[in-house]
Each structure stands twice: as C-alpha cells, then as structure tokens.
Amino acid sequence: MRPKSVISCPHMGSYHIIFGQLLRRLFPDAQVLMPPPITQKTVDIGGRYSPDFVCAPFKLNLGNYIEALEAGANTLFQSGLGCRYGYYGELQEQILRDLGYDFTFVCLSRQRARPLAVSAILRGAGCPLPAHKIGAAFYLAAKSAKILDEYEYWMRENVGFEAVPGSCAAIHENLLNALSRAFCLRDLRSAQSYAARAISKIKLNRPENPLRVGIVGDLYTLMEPSGNFYLEKQLAREGVAVSRIMGLCFLLTPKNRRRLIGESGGYLMYPVGANGADSVSQSLSYARMGYDGILHIKSFGCIPELNAAPALANLCGDEGIPILELSFDCHTSRAGTETRIEAFADMLRRKRDAKIRTPGA
Amino acid sequence: MQKSARLGLDIGSVSTKAVVTDEDGAILASSYLWTQGGPVPAVKEALRELREKLPRDVKIVCVGVTGSARRLIGAMLEADAVKNEITAHAAGTLSRYPDTRTILEIGGQDSKIILLDEGIVTDYAMNSLCAAGTGAFLSAQAKRLGMEIEELGAAALRSRRPSKIAARCSVFAESDMIHKAQTGHSREDLVAGLCRAVVLSFLNNVGKGKRIRGPVVFQGGVSKNIGVLSAFRAELAQEIHVDVNSHLMGAVGASILADSGKRRRAEFDFSVADIPFSTQAKECAGCANSCEVVSIHKDGELLDRFGARCGGA
Numbered sequence: 022m023r024p025k026s027v028i029s030c031p032h033m034g035s036y037h038i039i040f041g042q043l044l045r046r047l048f049p050d051a052q053v054l055m056p057p058p059i060t061q062k063t064v065d066i067g068g069r070y071s072p073d074f075v076c077a078p079f080k081l082n083l084g085n086y087i088e089a090l091e092a093g094a095n096t097l098f099q100s101g102l103g104c105r106y107g108y109y110g111e112l113q114e115q116i117l118r119d120l121g122y123d124f125t126f127v128c129l130s131r132q133r134a135r136p137l138a139v140s141a142i143l144r145g146a147g148c149p150l151p152a153h154k155i156g157a158a159f160y161l162a163a164k165s166a167k168i169l170d171e172y173e174y175w176m177r178e179n180v181g182f183e184a185v186p187g188s189c190a191a192i193h194e195n196l197l198n199a200l201s202r203a204f205c206l207r208d209l210r211s212a213q214s215y216a217a218r219a220i221s222k223i224k225l226n227r228p229e230n231p232l233r234v235g236i237v238g239d240l241y242t243l244m245e246p247s248g249n250f251y252l253e254k255q256l257a258r259e260g261v262a263v264s265r266i267m268g269l270c271f272l273l274t275p276k277n278r279r280r281l282i283g284e285s286g287g288y289l290m291y292p293v294g295a296n297g298a299d300s301v302s303q304s305l306s307y308a309r310m311g312y313d314g315i316l317h318i319k320s321f322g323c324i325p326e327l328n329a330a331p332a333l334a335n336l337c338g339d340e341g342i343p344i345l346e347l348s349f350d351c352h353t354s355r356a357g358t359e360t361r362i363e364a365f366a367d368m369l370r371r372k373r374d375a376k377i378r379t380p381g382a
Numbered sequence: 383m384q385k386s387a388r389l390g391l392d393i394g395s396v397s398t399k400a401v402v403t404d405e406d407g408a409i410l411a412s413s414y415l416w417t418q419g420g421p422v423p424a425v426k427e428a429l430r431e432l433r434e435k436l437p438r439d440v441k442i443v444c445v446g447v448t449g450s451a452r453r454l455i456g457a458m459l460e461a462d463a464v465k466n467e468i469t470a471h472a473a474g475t476l477s478r479y480p481d482t483r484t485i486l487e488i489g490g491q492d493s494k495i496i497l498l499d500e501g502i503v504t505d506y507a508m509n510s511l512c513a514a515g516t517g518a519f520l521s522a523q524a525k526r527l528g529m530e531i532e533e534l535g536a537a538a539l540r541s542r543r544p545s546k547i548a549a550r551c552s553v554f555a556e557s558d559m560i561h562k563a564q565t566g567h568s569r570e571d572l573v574a575g576l577c578r579a580v581v582l583s584f585l586n587n588v589g590k591g592k593r594i595r596g597p598v599v600f601q602g603g604v605s606k607n608i609g610v611l612s613a614f615r616a617e618l619a620q621e622i623h624v625d626v627n628s629h630l631m632g633a634v635g636a637s638i639l640a641d642s643g644k645r646r647r648a649e650f651d652f653s654v655a656d657i658p659f660s661t662q663a664k665e666c667a668g669c670a671n672s673c674e675v676v677s678i679h680k681d682g683e684l685l686d687r688f689g690a691r692c693g694g695a
Contacts, residue, residue: 060670251691334591343505356450361508364468368503371469375502 026051026125026147029089030098031082032059034244035173035193036269038201039165044098046158046204047148051096056089059247063088068351070116077248077320077350078241079109086113090122096146101130104295104325106241163273164209165200170268172196172216177265181257182231184224192219227262232369235307236265237300237333238318239326240272242349249318249349250358256316259366264312266303267296288332294325301332308340313369315342321350343368389442389650390637391428391459392470392630393421393451396490396517397603399633400428402436407477407638411435412630421451422458422659429655442650446470446640448632450491457678457686458659459650463640467632472496472503474635475599478625483595486614486622487631488584488604490517495589509588517603519552520610523559523576527569531607534573538609541574549582577609581617596620601628657681666690 028051030040037055044053057063059081067084086097097117099110110128117124127146132138140148140155148155172193180189199212234256242248243265256263276299278292284302292298304315317333319326330346337344345365347358387410392399394417401412413428413435446463447456448470456464471494475485485496493516497505509516524531538544545562548554559572567575598620604610605628614622625631659680666675668690677687 057670061672062670331591338591338593341504357508360450360466360468364466364506367466367469368506372502372504375500 024095026096027094028053028096028098029056029086029092029094031085032056032245033241033269034246035169035197036166036244038197039162039169039269040098042165042201042203043158043162046161047143047150047155048146050149051147054089054092054094056085056094057092059085059245064247064351070120072112074322075112076105076239076322078106078239078245079113080351081241081245081248082109083113083116086117087120087122090117090124094124096125096127099126099128099130100134101128102134104323106295161203161206161209163270164206165203165212166269166273168209168213168216169196169200170270172220173268174265175220177253177257177263179223179225179227179262180254181260181262182225182227184226188223192216192223195219231262232260232314232366232373233262233264233312234314234316234365234369235304235312236263236316236318237267237303237307238316239320239323240267240296242318242320242323243267244269248320249347250355252316252318252347252358252362255359255362256366259363261366261369264307267299271299272296285332286336288336289329293328293332295323297325297329300326300329301336304333304344305336305340308336308342312342313373314365315344316365317344317346319346319348321348323348343372384439384441385437386443387436387440388637388641389432389445390470390633390635390640391425391445391447391449391455392467392632392636393417393425393447393449393455394490394632395450395492396521397629398424398428398449399630400425400432401627401630401633401637402432402440402442403634403637404440405641407634409627409630409634410437410440412627412633414629417451421455422661425455425458426655426659429652433652433655444637444640444642445650446636446638448636448639453688454661454676454678457688458680459654461640463636463642465636465639467492468494468496468503468506468508470632470635470639471601472498472635473638474631474633475601475625476501477634477638478627478631479597479599479623481597482599484598486584486589486594486598486600486605487602488516488580488600488610489602492516493584493588493602493604495584495592495594497592497595505592507588507590507592519555520576520580520604520607523556524573526559527563527572529569529573535577535606535608535610537570538574538577538607539612541568541570543571544578545571545575547572547575547579549579549586551583555579555583574609574613577607577613578617580604580610581613585617594618597623599623599625599628601625601631603629605629659685663689 028044041053063084066087067080071080071083101107101110114126176189183189196216203209253263281298286305288301387402387404390401398417399414402410411432413431417424445459445461447461448465448467452464487494494508521531524534545567547558600622605624661678663674663676665672671691673690675689678685
C-alpha cells in the first residue's frame with residue numbers, strides 16, 4: 022500500500038490558491054501542501070541547484086520544490102509547455118533525484134498535454150475521479166482563475182488611487198479565501214458578486230486622466246511579484262494605473278498565431294516563441310490607445326521576449342511611446358529596479374505635464 | 383542681505399559630488415571627492431569643504447540628494463528632495479544646455495543615455511547587470527598599466543594606431559589588452575583602443591536602438607577623459623559638449639530639484655558635518671526573507687530605518 026500522497030506544486034503569484042483548489046478536487050484522498058511563500062531563502066536554494074544560465078522561473082520553481090519536499094511533500098506537480106518551460110519538468114526531476122529526494126513527479130505536459138494523456142497521468146498519480154469529474158474540476162479552476170484575473174486587473178488599475186491604503190489588498194485577500202474554499206459554481210458566483218460589491222463600495226481618489234503604463238513580457242516574471250521586486254506595487258505608489266492583460270487566463274486561452282502576427286502591425290514577420298508576439302501586439306495596442314509608457318519585463322535569458330525586444334524598440338520609436346525593459350534573475354539588485362522604475366514614472370509625469378502627447382487621443 | 387542658495391549632493395559608488403548653487407543655477411562652491419565605500423564620512427568631508435569655500439552671506443534653504451546612496455544621505459541631511467539619477471542629471475544639464483537632446487553619462491559604476499525633446503526626458507536607458515565600460519573599469523586598467531587615470535586620456539590621444547580591443551565585455555577587453563601588450567603594442571595604442579572599446583560598448587549596450595540626435599552632452603566622471611571624448615566624437619561624427627563642471631551635473635540637478643517651492647527649513651545647518659552618525663546593517667530575523675535592514679542613528683538617536691521588504695522592521 023502506498024503511503025498517503027502529500028501533493029505540492031510551485032508558486033505563481035496568487036494562483037497557488039487555484040492550483041490548490043484544483044489539486045484538492047482531483048485528489049480527495051491526498052493532502053495538498055503548498056510550498057511556503059517565496060522568500061530570499063527560496064531564491065537562494067533554487068539558484069544554488071539550478072544551471073546558472075537557466076531563466077529565473079526555473080530557479081524559483083526548484084526552490085519551491087525543495088522547500089515543499091522539506092516540509093513533507095512527496096508528490097510534485099509541474100505543468101510545462103510553452104518555451105523552454107517545456108523541458109523544466111525533466112531537468113527539475115533529475116536535479117531533485119540527484120539531491121537524494123524520494124518523490125513522485127507528475128509532469129502534465131508529457132505527450133503534449135493531450136486531454137487523454139493528462140487524464141492518464143492523473144490516474145497514474147492516484148486520481149480516483151471519472152473523466153467527467155476531472156473535467157468539472159478543471160472547469161471550476163478555470164472559472165476561478167477568471168474571477169481572480171478580473172479582480173486583479175481592476176486592482177492593478179486602481180490600487181494606486183485607493184483612499185484608504187490597503188483596502189484593495191483586503192478585498193483581494195477575502196477573494197482568495199473564498200476561491201480557495203470554493204467547491205461548486207455557486208460558491209464562485211457568490212465570490213464574484215462579493216468582489217463586485219466590494220469594488221463598487223471602495224473609495225478611490227482617481228484623477229480623470231491618470232498616468233497609464235501597459236506591462237508586457239514573460240508571463241511568470243509578470244505574475245510572480247517576488248520575481249520582479251513587486252514592481253507593480255511600486256508603480257501604484259507612484260500613482261500610475263497599470264494595465265496588464267497577461268495573466269493565467271490569458272496564458273490558457275488558445276491563440277491564433279497568424280492573427281497575432283497581423284496584430285503586431287508589421288513589426289514581426291514570424292512567431293518568436295511563447296508570448297513574444299503577444300508582447301508586441303499588446304504594446305502596439307497600448308501605444309495606439311494613448312498610454313504613457315510600456316514596461317517590458319522578462320527573466321534574464323528569456324528567448325521569446327529577447328526576440329520580441331528589437332520589434333518593441335522599433336514600435337516604441339515609431340509610436341513615440343517610451344519603453345522600459347527590465348530583466349530579472351536571482352541576483353539583480355532591488356535598488357537598481359527601484360531607481361529605473363522611479364525614473365520612468367518621473368519621466369512620464371514630466372512629459373505629461375509638458376503635454377507633448379495628449380493621452381487618450 | 384543674505385543670499386539664498388541650494389545644496390545638491392550626488393553620492394555615487396566611486397565619487398561624492400556636492401555643490402551649492404544660487405537661484406539661477408550658478409555654482410557658488412563645489413566639492414568632489416572619493417566615496418571610498420563610506421558615503422557618510424565622504425558627505426561630512428564634502429560639507430566641511432563647502433562650509434569653508436562658501437561666502438559668509440550665503441544661506442542654504444533647501445537640500446537635494448541623488449546617486450546610489452541617496453536614501454541614506456537623504457535621511458542624514460533630512461533632504462527636501464531625494465531623486466533618481468536620471469531626473470537629476472537631466473535637470474542639471476538642462477540648466478546649462480537647454481536645447482540638449484541627448485545626454486551621455488558615464489560614471490564610476492553605471493552609465494546611462496538620456497534622450498530629451500524640448501527640455502523633457504522622453505527616453506532613457508541604463509547599463510544592466512554589468513559595469514563594462516564604466517569609470518571603475520578604466521581606473522583598473524590604468525592602474526594595471528602603471529598610469530594615473532588622469533593621464534590616460536592624453537596618452538590615448540598620442541596614439542596613431544589604436545589597438546583593437548573587444549568591446550562586448552570588460553573581462554574580454556582585459557584579456558585582449560593583456561594579449562596585445564604581450565605582443566608588443568605600445569601603451570598609447572592600448573589605452574586608445576581601450577577608450578574606443580568603452581565608447582563602442584556604451585553605444586552597443588546602453589545606447590542600442592536609440593537615435594542619438596544633437597546637441598549631445600557628455601558628462602559624468604569619465605567625460606573628463608579626453609581619450610573617451612574624442613572616441614565618442616569619432617564614432618558619432620558630431621560635436622559633443624562637455625561642460626567644465628560635467629562631473630557635477632547630477633549634484634547641480636539635485637540642487638535644482640530641491641527647490642520645489644515648499645521650503646521646510648530656515649537655513650541648512652552645516653554643523654551636521656560634526657555630529658556623529660552611525661549606520662548599522664542587520665539581517666532582520668522576522669521571516670525567511672532575511673532582509674538587510676539599515677538603520678541610521680544621529681548622535682545615538684534613531685533617524686530612519688529602511689531596506690525591509692514588508693515595509694515594517
């Protein structure tokens with residue numbers, strides 16, 4: 022008889038709530054144990070056992086795994102797919118085995134994540150549910166992600182203008198709790214209406230035309246604030262409304278590559294891997310909507326975003342919109358990021374004051 | 383009648399710059415010295431120097447700080463403005479050259495390019511990750527060749543056939559230099575090649591994809607190096623302005639930014655230079671983040687504390 026599974030998976034922003042909800046539904050007999058929150062210690066141990074030139078998300082994932090294993094997990098999940106991320110699972114499993122850990126590794130992307138392959142993988146990991154219930158669990162998780170993404174999108178736009186500091190974060194906290202406990206669609210509906218009510222009651226001192234920055238780049242680095250020194254928070258403190266479409270739901274939405282190349286306005290001829298073309302097409306639409314600036318965020322060595330960078334530079338030059346490119350690894354100094362963000366916000370503000378561009382035009 | 387003036391400091395990793403400017407931005411007194419890893423003593427030394435140089439009838443009504451130690455020194459001097467280097471450099475340069483469209487700045491550890499349009503910063507870039515082609519690298523190479531950093535520029539100008547030095551990375555540049563030296567290149571040719579490598583690395587890494595339009599102003603400590611300046615002129619094929627006070631522009635800018643109209647003090651008290659300040663960096667044990675929290679004490683009394691990710695500490 023197998024020992025009781027203790028399941029864990031890496032962190033990614035606040036989505037651990039949704040991963041946890043999904044895993045608890047899929048494995049009712051197992052214990053789900055999320056790794057401790059990402060701290061400097063996570064970064065240190067992840068970095069120590071990772072290849073030096075692999076991108077930062079790999080290192081953070083590995084740090085999460087090690088901390089989860091130390092806390093008692095014996096079954097680790099990885100999704101994979103996308104870019105080099107598709108190979109993460111293989112390498113991470115090997116590194117952890119070499120370190121002497123004993124665990125089951127479940128990598129959903131093997132066999133290209135075909136639904137049948139995924140359900141076979143889940144069965145192998147001990148999921149007792151029939152196919153339609155597996156589908157229902159994924160459906161509930163996807164719906165939860167949508168509610169979370171919608172709230173977080175609103176929050177990024179408005180948190181810089183809240184009248185009572187911390188009020189947006191308090192709603193966020195409550196919403197996460199509700200989603201993590203959700204077990205059926207009715208729970209989701211009540212979470213969603215809670216968020217809508219809370220939003221309508223919150224007091225904002227939002228100017229009519231705030232500074233607006235659109236964020237694009239590699240998705241993990243965007244979504245995991247401890248991987249980017251909480252730069253969205255800093256922008257909010259500078260009084261900037263932040264737009265970022267890229268989130269979990271965006272990641273899971275299938276995209277038409279040819280249309281994406283068309284939407285990148287001639288700045289790309291071919292797909293450049295993962296979400297590189299999305300970065301270009303979204304930046305173009307931000308520029309055309311009259312945004313004040315673009316932030317391009319990537320982990321150091323992210324090939325798709327590196328490919329997108331020259332197209333972005335041309336685009337921003339032509340459209341006359343400033344772009345700030347930031348690369349993150351486990352060692353980039355927080356002070357350097359803060360200086361660049363502060364200077365960026367300062368520049369946008371002064372530019373706006375001088376009315377060189379008319380926003381919203 | 384006392385004249386009102388503004389104090390600006392730029393506390394960089396390598397050098398500390400301090401200026402007192404009058405209402406029109408003219409420099410009344412200045413100080414330039416090595417930080418040598420100790421921003422607090424360096425600032426005190428600079429203040430003592432300014433106190434001696436400054437005419438009696440000048441009173442300082444506001445203080446601005448910039449540079450990598452701005453947070454610490456801002457707390458120490460209770461500054462009116464604590465600003466990033468980009469904004470400060472642009473403000474300083476615009477007070478001298480209002481038409482500037484490109485600022486090239488190379489300092490001790492970082493380098494930046496700032497693009498302006500009608501006096502407004504429209505784009506900028508800073509070096510990322512590595513200090514290739516900055517002042518610290520030039521100093522290290524001068525030292526290795528047994529030269530004073532001040533003579534490096536003049537020596538470079540004497541060269542007739544600059545050596546080819548790899549520009550991408552300072553480690554490669556150094557091995558190129560060693561190799562060329564061992565095969566018999568003269569020191570003049572080597573340093574001329576080095577100056578060119580610094581310029582190429584700046585244009586490729588920091589200035590990549592940016593349109594450099596005149597008037598161009600070059601500043602920061604390295605702008606004093608005539609070898610690098612002439613390499614820039616050759617590479618960009620246009621006139622490049624270097625102010626006599628090009629090394630002080632960040633501090634001048636900080637002094638201008640301090641003057642935001644809300645004056646908090648009647649007069650800045652230079653006696654701060656004689657008060658003992660102590661700083662202490664401690665790893666916070668509150669959580670696994672182990673943030674390095676720095677606290678600064680003025681005469682034994684806690685003045686400010688920063689560095690914690692949670693905002694607490």
